[in-house]
Amino acid sequence: MVLGLIFKLIPTYGNLTRLLAFAVGMVWPTLESMKAIESKGVGDDTQWLMYWVCYSTLLSIEQLAWGVLVWIPFYRIVRVVAMAWLALPQTRGATMIYSDFVRPFLLVAVEKAKQLPALEPYACQFLSHEDFEVLKREAVAKVEETIEKAKQQAAASAEGEAPLAYQPLKSHAQ
Incomplete structure (x- = not known):
């Protein structure tokens, strides 16, 4: 037990990125969420709710795919950068990911959950x-x-053209 604690305190790559991910993904958004709750406006509340939905979706995906993700070089650093992008109000990353990916897929998943007898009462309440x-x-x-x-x-990539991902998004081009 003591030896395990000592190893956790040694500043290794894994420990540092884990600490950084905790600070960027949990501590700072929690403080900002508290500020949003205490403020009079509701726009920042919505932005932080979208962040937390995206964050929990990211954690769920990671939980399922961790066996593969652990082998991707620099994944933990990419994860910290992605969480910062999601959290920063200037980038509006959580808003974009929520509206373009998470919301549509979760709405379809709720519709499918309605077909499962065990989940039907919960899905019907939402529906x-x-x-x-x-x-x-x-x-x-x-x-x-x-x-x-x-x-x-x-x-497009098969034809050698530039991928559509490099073109500006409509919401960001304005």
Whole structure:
């Protein structure tokens, strides 16, 4: 036990990146979320809620794929940079990831969860929201749009053109 604590205190690559990820991904966003709760405006509340949804989605994906991610060189540093990008209000990363990826896929997942008997009561409570049909149509359209973009990028890279990912996003080009 004591030996394990001593090894955790040695400043190794893994320990330092873990500490940095904790500071960037948890401590700073928690403080900013508290400021947002105490402020009178609601815009910052929404931004931090989107961050926490994206953060929990990232943790869920990492939990499932950690066996592979651990072998990717510099993954932990990339993870810290990604969490900083998600958290910084200047980059609006959480807003973009939430609206383009997380929200559409989660809405589709809730619709699928309705078909499972064990999850039906919870899904039906969520689905009883009056605007759910509109949300569902938007989500399905967004998922189809994302799949279409991926197909276009694959076709463009096969033809030697610049990928669509290098073109500015509409929300950022304004």
